[in-house]
Amino acid sequence: QQQVKQSPQSLIVQKGGISIINCAYENTAFDYFPWYQQFPGKGPALLIAIRPDVSEKKEGRFTISFNKSAKQFSLHIMDSQPGDSATYFCAAIVGTYKYIFGTGTRLKVLA
Amino acid sequence: GAVVSQHPSRVICKSGTSVKIECRSLDFQATTMFWYRQFPKQSLMLMATSNEGSKATYEQGVEKDKFLINHASLTLSTLTVTSAHPEDSSFYICSASIPSGGIYNEQFFGPGTRLTVL
Numbered sequence: 001q002q003q004v005k006q007s008p009q010s011l012i013v014q015k016g017g018i019s020i021i022n023c024a025y026e027n028t029a030f031d032y033f034p035w036y037q038q039f040p041g042k043g044p045a046l047l048i049a050i051r052p053d054v055s056e057k058k059e060g061r062f063t064i065s066f067n068k069s070a071k072q073f074s075l076h077i078m079d080s081q082p083g084d085s086a087t088y089f090c091a092a093i094v095g096t097y098k099y100i101f102g103t104g105t106r107l108k109v110l111a
Numbered sequence: 112g113a114v115v116s117q118h119p120s121r122v123i124c125k126s127g128t129s130v131k132i133e134c135r136s137l138d139f140q141a142t143t144m145f146w147y148r149q150f151p152k153q154s155l156m157l158m159a160t161s162n163e164g165s166k167a168t169y170e171q172g173v174e175k176d177k178f179l180i181n182h183a184s185l186t187l188s189t190l191t192v193t194s195a196h197p198e199d200s201s202f203y204i205c206s207a208s209i210p211s212g213g214i215y216n217e218q219f220f221g222p223g224t225r226l227t228v229l
Binding site: 034036041042043044045046089097098099101102103104106 | 115117143145152153154155156157160202204206208217218219220221222223225
């Protein structure tokens, strides 16, 4: 119940394409869903986050879509660039601070 | 704002020795700090949660006598890996949180420390 399932494990996208990463959860107590970007050898950095009372949030080229009834949320990266090549983690927060991370998606954007 | 640093960024040590990793919140006071462990191509696994001035809370399966955590101030937490063994080699990441005024506290992550035990 504490798991957050993330797919795909890896993703290759052409420059300018759309990258889509999906996450699913079971615990309805989760109430905040951030996405993190991590480059090799670096700590994760917050990319965008959404609350469950919102169905979509957009910041620049990054959009989170949230389906509360299906307990699923996804990250869309529009106009993907080679600089977006990184590992992306979805997460869910239970309680006030405990993060449960997804398994990660390694994105490679081809030039 | 909300910058978290870690030191050292990389450390190599011999088996049986102890290694200390520092985590600092540079521009804010962190009520709570967290320590994560990340194996190659895997997700972050929470090891422990520490609050300033109190004992850390360890996740199930994490040996508290092996991974000593000291949260001496609102800006500094340390993780000491005692009697390190090769299986302790990993990427250790800390994070710090401040109350957001809402129902959750956002965490800010450090750059990580790569530990290699020979």
